[in-house]
Amino acid sequence: MTRTLVDPHSVPAELRPYLQELVHRTHSVCGPHLVSVIAVGSVALGDYRHGRSDTDVTVVVDGALPGRALPGLATALAHPALPCPAAGLELVVYDEDFAARPSGAAGYLLDLNSGPSLPGKVSLDPAQSSAFWYVIDRSVAHQAGRVLYGSPAREVIAEPARADVLAALRASVREHSTGAGHLADNRVLNGCRSVQFCRTGRWQAKRRAAQAVAASEERFRPLVNAALRSYERPSRTAAAALPTADVRAFLAWVAERVDETAV
Structure with a gap:
């Protein structure tokens, strides 16, 4: 099998x-x-914003991969050994047996975060x-993932059970409600994406979801x-401050929508 991208035009030219x-x-x-x-992420959902978005990648390997290969993979892919042109790389490696069954667990073999704007x-x-x-x-990967290889x-990736996805959404909203380590605009847009998933059962790009909620x-x-x-705005450092009380009120409303859907 070729080691080149399956369909280069399925990903943004910058990447x-x-x-x-x-x-x-x-x-x-x-x-x-x-x-x-x-x-996965913004590339899969067709809403990659160069300078602002991360590059999210899921890797699936078979169970015979030697464990010692995982630290080597992290070293080979980490910025700046492999310079990341996006805000960051979020890469997760799963064993194929785990990935093939629905699960509410993290379950990864390797989780690598690296890049110019992302804590390692x-x-x-x-x-x-x-x-x-x-x-x-x-869940995003199963619905919309773009195969690179x-x-x-x-x-190869099972759709998690709906109850597990809704529990994950509730935990995500709770995480974003604290504000720690998250830009205010991203907290709001992720909330919109959660609402739209509850309404439709499908993942939408953040901006598309936000437009629907605003309407x-x-x-x-x-x-x-x-x-x-x-x-x-062109970069994360240029992101605007949003009223803290308004963001919290919005996320409380999002949490209610998730809880209603889970009943």
Whole structure:
């Protein structure tokens, strides 16, 4: 099987050389044990914003991959050894048997965060991390993941149970309600995405979800529109401050929508 991108035009032009090299290095480390490399997040949902968005990647490997390969993979892919042109790389590696069954657990073999605007993280222990991030990402991957190498996302990543996805959304809203480590505009836009998932059962790009919420919820329209304008700015450092009380009130409303859906 080729080590090049399956469909280079399925990813933004700014990311193609980077993702090409990421696939090449991942294949070099994992060899025949590599099953799939899949773009998730904003790339999968068609809303990548260069300078603002992360690059989210899910890697699936077979159970015969030697454990010692995982630290080597993290070293090979971490910025600046592999310079990341996006705000950051969020890469998660799963064993194919785990990925193929619905689960509400984190379940990863490797979680790597690296990049110019992203705090570094290398974890080989899923107990170190809150499970909700990974449940949501696997749900997005199953619905919309763009294969960069190997088998299609729907063939290798199971859709988590709806109850597990809603529990993950509730945990996500709770995390964003604290505000710690999250930009205000992203807290609002992620809340909009959660609401739209509850309404439709499908994942939408943050900006599309925000436009839908702004159109239907007059009370929150000024806040959501302000978050959209902030998100359009060229970098994370240029993000605008939003009224703290308004953001918290909005996220409390989002939490209520998730709880209603879960009943």
